Amino acid sequence: MDLTLLLQGIVSGILASGLYALVSVGLALAIGVIGIVNFAHGEFFMVGAFITYQLFISFGFDPVISLFFVAPTLFLLGGAIYQSSIRYVLKAPELNQMLLTFGISIILQNLALLIWGGDPRTISSVAYRSIGYQLGGVSIGLVPLASFLISLVIVGSLYYALLKTPAGRAMRAVAQNRMGASLIGLEVNRVYLVTFALSALLAGLGGVMIAVIQSPTPIVGFAFTLKAFAIVVLAGLGNIRGILWASLVVALSESLVATLVPNGDALRNAVFFAIIFVVLIARSRRLA
Amino acid sequence: MKKLLTLTAALLLALAYAQPVKIGILSPLTGGAAGTGQAQKAGFELALEEINAAGGVLGEPLEIIIEDTQATPAVALAAFEKLMTEDEVEFIGGGFSSGVTLALVESFRTFQPLVTWIGGAVSGVGIDGFDGIEELLGNEPWFFHIHPWDYQNTAAANAFIASTGVETVGLLHEDSAFGGPGAATSEAVIESQGIDVTLREAFKSTLFGGAGDFRATISKAAATNPDMLYWIGYDSDVLPMTSQVRELNFTPQYIFGTPPGWPTDFAAAPEAECVAGLIGFLPNLPTAEAQAFTEAYTAMHGSEPDNYMAALAYAQLWAYADAINTAGTTEQDAVIAALENGSFRSPMGEWSFGSSEITSRQGFDESMWLVFQYQDGKREIVYPPEKATAPLRSCR
Helix, strand or coil: CCHHHHHHHHHHHHHHHHHHHHHHHHHHHHHHHHCCCCCCHHHHHHHHHHHHHHHHHHHCCCHHHHHHHHHHHHHHHHHHHHHHCHHHHCCCCHHHHHHHHHHHHHHHHHHHHHHHCCCCECCCCCCCCCCEEEECCEEEEHHHHHHHHHHHHHHHHHHHHHHHCHHHHHHHHHHHCHHHHHHCCCCHHHHHHHHHHHHHHHHHHHHHHHHHHCCCCCCHHHHHHHHHHHHHHHHCCCCCCCHHHHHHHHHHHHHHHHHHCCCHHHHHHHHHHHHHHHHHHHHHHHHC | CHHHHHHHHHHHHHHHHCCCCEEEEEECCCCCCHHHHHHHHHHHHHHHHHHHHCCCECCECCEEEEEECCCCHHHHHHHHHHHHHCCCCCEEEECCCHHHHHHHHHHHHHHCCEEEECCCCCCCCCCCCCCCHHHHHCCCCCEEEECCCHHHHHHHHHHHHHHHCCCEEEEEEECCCCHHHHHHHHHHHHHHCCCEEEEEEEECCHHHCCCCCCHHHHHHHHHCCCCEEEEECCHHHHHHHHHHHHHCCCCCCEEEECCCCCCECHHHCHHHCCEEEEECCCCCCCCHHHHHHHHHHHHHHCCCCCCHHHHHHHHHHHHHHHHHHHHCCCCHHHHHHHHHHCCECCCCCCECEECCCCCCCEECCHHHCEEEEEECCEEEEEECHHHCCCCCCCCC
8 A cells, every 4th residue: 555645545534524523513513402303404504505606606706705604694594494493393203303304404405406406516716626735745635624724613613602602501501401401591492593503504614615625416415414423423412522533533434445445435435324333333232 | 869979989089089198207307316307308398399389299289297206216116107107108208327227127017118218328238247228128129228328338438538549547437337337348448449447446426425525536546647537427526526636636648537417617617627528419519400409498498408418308309209290199019110210300410229239229329429628618529530629638
């Protein structure tokens, strides 16, 4: 095995973990605080990607500028979806909640299909998309690097907010004990609303990044939803702090399998399914 | 009373005969292959408008019922059975995805409607231990295939590759029923021309749950330093594949891809420059049929046809209309004979069903394919030479 190839695999894996963390932390918030498994999470990601594309087509906005438009839009969209549907099933059986979010996912996908069609779209004039810095034969892509750093800043800010701000403390309190939080005067429903909206916002920001490096399609969120579930399971359902290292493990494992195993890229999905499998078995055995 | 009954029976019979001919279409209108399905739908709509403006089929307006397969076998099976049992169609059209087609084989055999089928290129010919579509359906008298088979695609791609004079090729392919067998056949054919395939490596397409990070796969190809990077994947893989090739500073002489379609607006992206691809139809094909189709399509849909599936769908519906009108009936044997013996219009020029490795009901072969290259924001036809609008450029 060529050492340069191995180093390239490690670098690519580390850089990919930032985006994985950004997408997963929103899902972890929804699960950890509200207790809802949101199958439409990837569709918020997709909507973020398409809004970025539309802002580029209509106004020529660079995706970096789009971050500032996508964030409030997705926050409002997430809030609207929570108010119009999610809040009504919070006490319903989990299966009903999953069916509802699955339905929302189908609606959002088909709305995107109606508006933007099924053809992959391209944000064409992004001069920096293909820039790579060569260090000893290893290439560090500008976009993966920037996406990694931006994701780290966003996830770091979220951690800080959860630990140090009243809103963050409220979220943590509700996550730990809904009844207790309610008894000390916290408006639980408002916390849920903000959490769900924030979860959509984080996925949408991931969508902005993917709009640069991929062609948005109505199903672009699917792959990242799967990865986000694997990461959330690995971190522990609802464990927001564990998301960073879990993202690193999943992204690095995928990249190393793709690099070291013949035809390994085709096994990427098998990697995170294997992670889910092993983690769930291991945790069940520990509980038993 | 007897007269009244006779009159009523005659009226009912006349009404029965006046029923419009219905063609059931299976197409991936949503899901990952929606771009292809929507292109097919646009081609069908144009053909339908023209057919009905020209008098319809058997004196009645032609009807099409389009069912969404989502390019998913289970959904396609349900859609096909709905067309056969609920809509009671006698003719099936549309078609895309080898995986979907393979899943439909047994249901086709059960109902045995007249099927003309676009896509589903995996023939199975030359692949041991795998039964492909041509092997399974090629001898069925009611099955007509309207798309080159994989070995014909490979022949077209290989003819282009050989024409470039390259000595080494790195071959990357997505891992489904489309890319896997296609790459195996391609490797054998390319090497039979004395060109060395330095690497054949599979990747997970973004169409099937891949996240579009092809860096590991591209790095492996770059390490073998081939003259040409040849990749087989889907439309949504185009941008990550071409941008990551450049990000990784991999500079083969030629970058050649064979996805079924290319992303909208990709021509304007800097990564597009010098990327070459195989396509069944281009609006700038310098023929009268191509220009007429492009003008009518643009007038109806507001943009030029940028996916060749629109042209094939158009050709398929016109073939049905012409064959049924020639037969003068919807009776299956008569329409089969009309399809076998007829010659039909298409944006690619006049065509008819002929023979391939197994079937004698094969529409279009390797001669349908054009190789284009993105040059200065435009798709120029660079191969075959007689249809070329510009010479091939090197990426180095």
